[in-house]
Amino acid sequence: MTGCGPSVAELHRRLLVGGIVQGVGFRPFVFNLAEDENLVGMVSNTSAGVLIEVQGPAQAVENFSRRLEEEAPALSRIVSVEKEDLPSLGSFLCFSIEKSRNTPGTNTLIPADTATCADCLSDIRDPGNRRFGYPFTNCTNCGPRWTIIDRIPYDRPFTSMASFTMCDACQSEYENPRDRRFHAQPNACSECGPQVWLEVGGNRVETDDVLAEAGRLLKAGKILAIKGLGGFHLAVDACNEDAVRLLRERKNREAKPLAVMVGNLDEARQFVHFDEAEADLLSTPEAPIVLLEKIPAGGENQLAASVAGGHRRLGVMLPYTPLHHLLLDQPGTSALVMTSGNNSDEPICLGNAEARTRLGPIADALLLHDRGIIRRADDSVMQVLDGQSFFFRRSRGFAPVPIFVRPGGPDVLAVGPELKNTICLLKNDRAFLSPHIGDLENLQAFEFFQETISTLQGVLECTPDVIAHDMHPGYFSTQWAQKQKATLVPVQHHHAHLVSVMAEHQLENPAIGLIMDGTGYGTDGTIWGGEILAGDAASFSRLGHFETVPLPGGDAAIKAPWRTAVSYLRHAVGDDAVRDLLPPSFENLAVGPVLEIVRKGINSPLTSSCGRLFDAVAALTGLWNEAHYEAQAAIEMMALTTMDDVRRAKPWAGIEASLVLPVGPFISAAAQAASDGVSPQEISARFHRTLIDTLASAALLASQKTGLSDIVLAGGVFQNEILMSGLMEALAGHGLHPLRPVQTPANDGAIALGQALIARAACGLQKT
Numbered sequence: 001m002t003g004c005g006p007s008v009a010e011l012h013r014r015l016l017v018g019g020i021v022q023g024v025g026f027r028p029f030v031f032n033l034a035e036d037e038n039l040v041g042m043v044s045n046t047s048a049g050v051l052i053e054v055q056g057p058a059q060a061v062e063n064f065s066r067r068l069e070e071e072a073p074a075l076s077r078i079v080s081v082e083k084e085d086l087p088s089l090g091s092f093l094c095f096s097i098e099k100s101r102n103t104p105g106t107n108t109l110i111p112a113d114t115a116t117c118a119d120c121l122s123d124i125r126d127p128g129n130r131r132f133g134y135p136f137t138n139c140t141n142c143g144p145r146w147t148i149i150d151r152i153p154y155d156r157p158f159t160s161m162a163s164f165t166m167c168d169a170c171q172s173e174y175e176n177p178r179d180r181r182f183h184a185q186p187n188a189c190s191e192c193g194p195q196v197w198l199e200v201g202g203n204r205v206e207t208d209d210v211l212a213e214a215g216r217l218l219k220a221g222k223i224l225a226i227k228g229l230g231g232f233h234l235a236v237d238a239c240n241e242d243a244v245r246l247l248r249e250r251k252n253r254e255a256k257p258l259a260v261m262v263g264n265l266d267e268a269r270q271f272v273h274f275d276e277a278e279a280d281l282l283s284t285p286e287a288p289i290v291l292l293e294k295i296p297a298g299g300e301n302q303l304a305a306s307v308a309g310g311h312r313r314l315g316v317m318l319p320y321t322p323l324h325h326l327l328l329d330q331p332g333t334s335a336l337v338m339t340s341g342n343n344s345d346e347p348i349c350l351g352n353a354e355a356r357t358r359l360g361p362i363a364d365a366l367l368l369h370d371r372g373i374i375r376r377a378d379d380s381v382m383q384v385l386d387g388q389s390f391f392f393r394r395s396r397g398f399a400p401v402p403i404f405v406r407p408g409g410p411d412v413l414a415v416g417p418e419l420k421n422t423i424c425l426l427k428n429d430r431a432f433l434s435p436h437i438g439d440l441e442n443l444q445a446f447e448f449f450q451e452t453i454s455t456l457q458g459v460l461e462c463t464p465d466v467i468a469h470d471m472h473p474g475y476f477s478t479q480w481a482q483k484q485k486a487t488l489v490p491v492q493h494h495h496a497h498l499v500s501v502m503a504e505h506q507l508e509n510p511a512i513g514l515i516m517d518g519t520g521y522g523t524d525g526t527i528w529g530g531e532i533l534a535g536d537a538a539s540f541s542r543l544g545h546f547e548t549v550p551l552p553g554g555d556a557a558i559k560a561p562w563r564t565a566v567s568y569l570r571h572a573v574g575d576d577a578v579r580d581l582l583p584p585s586f587e588n589l590a591v592g593p594v595l596e597i598v599r600k601g602i603n604s605p606l607t608s609s610c611g612r613l614f615d616a617v618a619a620l621t622g623l624w625n626e627a628h629y630e631a632q633a634a635i636e637m638m639a640l641t642t643m644d645d646v647r648r649a650k651p652w653a654g655i656e657a658s659l660v661l662p663v664g665p666f667i668s669a670a671a672q673a674a675s676d677g678v679s680p681q682e683i684s685a686r687f688h689r690t691l692i693d694t695l696a697s698a699a700l701l702a703s704q705k706t707g708l709s710d711i712v713l714a715g716g717v718f719q720n721e722i723l724m725s726g727l728m729e730a731l732a733g734h735g736l737h738p739l740r741p742v743q744t745p746a747n748d749g750a751i752a753l754g755q756a757l758i759a760r761a762a763c764g765l766q767k768t
């Protein structure tokens with residue numbers, strides 16, 4: 001207690017808090033904080049944010065204002081606090097939580113789904129707790145959000161919990177501001193809430209312990225379809241090689257690595273190495289799949305070889321719902337392969353009926369429940385790179401939390417690219433990037449795309465009259481946009497890559513972009529993908545690019561890197577020398593016909609793609625002729641080497657710094673090395689070294705030419721951590737300022753963000 005002087009003057013202050021402050025336990029936090037400081041007043045949710053009035057001794061009001069920001073709930077994100085001291089005192093007798101003012105939401109932010117918190121976890125593990133073993137336990141600090149919301153405001157009647165009426169015990173928690181479940185919309189218990197059951201062959205399994213039975217099936221090598229938070233998983237025991245192989249076979253997923261869910265960090269230590277930052281990322285409320293360095297199999301580590309063979313890293317996640325925790329608590333289920341519940345290329349499955357039809361043929365049993373999933377959300381995939389987050393897929397847990405960009409300009413809907421599609425709704429300073437949608441050539445993904453557009457527009461109460469789309473006329477997203485009544489802005493693919501990174505870093509001045517990508521529609525009729533751009537959202541110029549080379553069969557070459565290799569080698573050494581330099585793995589391939597169509601220019605568009613350069617080099621090592629998933633050859637060739645090897649490797653000679661980057665020297669050096677018997681490991685290391693040096697020199701030239709020093713790295717090829725990390729280091733070494741995507745993936749999952757800002761700039765210009 002302080003002193004005994006004259007009583008301090010009373011203060012009446014109004015605070016308006018903006019950001020992610022609704023559906024995250026913010027009002028009870030404010031209530032308890034006000035009581036703690038002995039203040040009277042009120043708190044209420046409004047369309048502009050959380051409105052607070054406090055009144056009491058000036059010092060206490062100051063303490064309250066400071067602690068409001070310092071101690072805010074874990075899931076909240078305060079973006080702004082407007083304070084105003086009012087001239088007259090209010091007539092408050094106590095501190096109260098007032099009813100939400102459901103005016104149309106101009107600033108409503110929808111919270112994302114959040115992993116089970118420590119308190120709820122101890123509830124479900126405590127035999128004395130009334131939620132012991134209950135798989136749908138949640139509170140204001142955790143649980144489903146986006147995936148159960150039908151419309152706003154975020155209130156129980158507008159969620160898939162509407163059909164469950166709270167029992168008296170749950171209701172009193174819900175109404176008590178001192179309770180962790182105050183206004184927790186999905187609040188439930190085994191008396192009143194959703195239930196879980198198991199189905200085999202269309203029949204419910206009679207058992208008094210569903211999860212124990214599910215655990216027994218998994219232990220016996222069975223494939224389970226498990227209804228989760230944002231969709232279904234297909235699960236098998238990760239240590240059972242036969243089960244994993246069977247899953248791959250039935251799911252039609254030959255080679256792509258599978259992710260594993262383990263019970264806790266200690267269990268994870270058997271399979272992967274991780275440091276503190278990686279442990280933190282595994283344990284965040286967003287609970288993504290984290291790619292971690294594998295421990296070689298053997299001893300403690302009994303992970304089935306076919307989970308992620310040929311990869312240096314394994315995707316690991318921790319349980320993020322009570323159902324997952326309870327399942328992994330069963331004996332013998334300490335590590336499960338958990339892969340999206342779909343056939344390859346289709347979006348993740350949602351409802352029970354859909355699961356019976358689509359997953360029934362894959363799974364031996366279905367673990368179902370009756371809490372509806374309203375919105376799909378695949379697991380997010382990321383890793384830690386140089387101490388910062390590095391996304392491969394930004395989805396569950398992150399979407400639809402906005403990325404904050406510079407304010408001003410019209411609202412925009414951006415419909416994204418064709419593959420790895422996401423869409424973006426840009427509303428003032430908030431860019432709402434949707435969860436991962438998938439490849440739009442797939443009909444179900446295209447339906448999901450349309451559904452996501454109407455959902456985001458509906459929930460955010462924002463239907464922009466400006467739509468941004470890719471320049472590619474054949475993309476389904478482009479064709480959809482062209483059917484809408486709106487101002488259309490076509491955006492060049494790699495310009496969008498550049499601007500998406502500039503947007504998340506809130507760069508104000510133009511930057512140089514090294515955009516190393518697979519495929520994108522160029523402005524000159526060729527296929528771009530190895531670009532040096534300079535510009536900002538308003539405009540860009542193409543300063544340089546990789547030399548163009550014919551791509552035999554166009555996009556078909558993406559699945560057959562050997563064809564690309566033949567054409568690139570021809571480009572490097574000429575028709576006559578090709579056969580002398582091809583490795584033995586090409587012996588039975590139709591090299592002649594490929595040379596023929598390239599020579600005659602039949603269906604062989606020119607490309608500057610960096611992804612294809614990787615394909616060609618990989619095929620020339622003799623290890624990869626085909627790609628069973630996107631960029632397989634490039635990804636697996638990277639896995640042969642390490643950052644340390646690349647640092648030590650000697651660059652190939654004879655590649656001069658230039659803005660038109662040569663392809664030939666890379667190819668002839670790789671082919672020559674392979675035919676001299678140099679190991680694929682060393683070829684990979686030297687290729688990476690040479691590429692890093694060449695790109696860094698080109699960036700320096702571009703910087704000297706333009707006077708710009710911010711260098712943005714983006715495009716799908718930069719999912720290669722060695723290239724990304726090595727080039728960041730090399731650029732900094734040249735005194736340049738490299739920037740990479742941190743909140744979004746380097747791949748096409750971020751395209752919609754760039755499109756949105758470019759369209760905003762275009763419309764802003766038209767109006768002035």
Ligand code: ZN
Nearest residue numbers: 117120139142
């Ligand atoms: Zn909780």
Ligand code: ZN
Nearest residue numbers: 167170189192
């Ligand atoms: Zn209840």
Ligand code: FE
Nearest residue numbers: 517715716748
């Ligand atoms: Fe791209």
